[in-house]
Amino acid sequence: MEKISFTDLFNEGTIIKFTPNDLINKSNNDIQEFKKKLQLFEEQNPVIADFDVKNLSALINNETFFDLQYYTDSSWLEYFIQKYKIDASKLEDLMALAIRQEDFNAVKILVKHGYIISKKDLVNAADTENEAQEKLKENKTDGYESYIAGNSRINLISSFLRQRYDTNKIQDPDGYTNLRKDKSTASEVIQKVKSGDFIEVLDNSGDWFLVKTKDGKEGYIYRNRIKSA
The missing domain is CATH 2.30.30.40 (SH3 Domains)
Structure with missing residues (x-):
């Protein structure tokens, strides 16, 4: 049987805008091919002990730079957290990445699944806000380092994190x-x-x-x- 790795499903060259529900409701070739690979992956990795939580970092998006090469609908992050019943204690690195890459949807999903906001997260968000301001001052209009202000979500993330922190x-x-x-x-x-x-x-x-x-x-x-x- 062909061995399927997580990178066969999600990698830096992949754009996946369909959701887990679309595997049932839609039947185009790309979706059905993905569905076959996903089924094989899950058969080969049936329990959490078989699954590396670090894989989920591939599902954290970064839409603040103009030449984004990959994108995955955030519903897949939630899918795997639920599928493998991943404990909130294992989500710390993912939260740090979601804040740095300004993936607001990912931040909300991690909190929804039990992640408790700490002072470290607030500091990470403040640092990311400062870095965003520096990028905007550079005012680059092309090249990988060009920061898209309209796609920035760090202010929303910071406000959300502070709100959750204050309810601990x-x-x-x-x-x-x-x-x-x-x-x-x-x-x-x-x-x-x-x-x-x-x-x-x-x-x-x-x-x-x-x-x-x-x-x-x-x-x-x-x-x-x-x-x-």
Whole structure:
């Protein structure tokens, strides 16, 4: 059987404007050929252990430069996150890329699937905004480095991220959760934080988030105790 890789489906030379639903509803040759490859890929990679989450970086678009060589409808990013039940803890690098490439649809999809916005994401967005302003000052009209202001989404992304960041809160069936000194349930408890309290997420890497409470105390809280409205 022919071995199908993710790059056989999506690569830098591919423009895919059809959606997963179109595989059912449309029957042109390109779509049907893609459907066959997708079926083979999924048969060869049936579970998350077979799937490299880094593949999804190919589904993050960048439409801010004039000579874009590839594009994939964002519904495919959501398709694979759902297909392989990819945990939000594995989406950090994808979020960083989506912000840098100003893919607003991708940012919203990642948040929809449980990604919690941290201070790092806000800093990344601010840096991207500054870089965009510098590109606009250069005022290039051709060549790869020409930045299309009309396609820029970084202001929308920054506003969206800030809004989500400001809704991060504790949600625990016990009515409170423990703020700990280190990343361990055996670590010293610094403070008990009530469910519903806003929590400032400083770093969302791994299973334990570095956070700051409304009282200004910093420590670690297990990630599934933090939700965003």
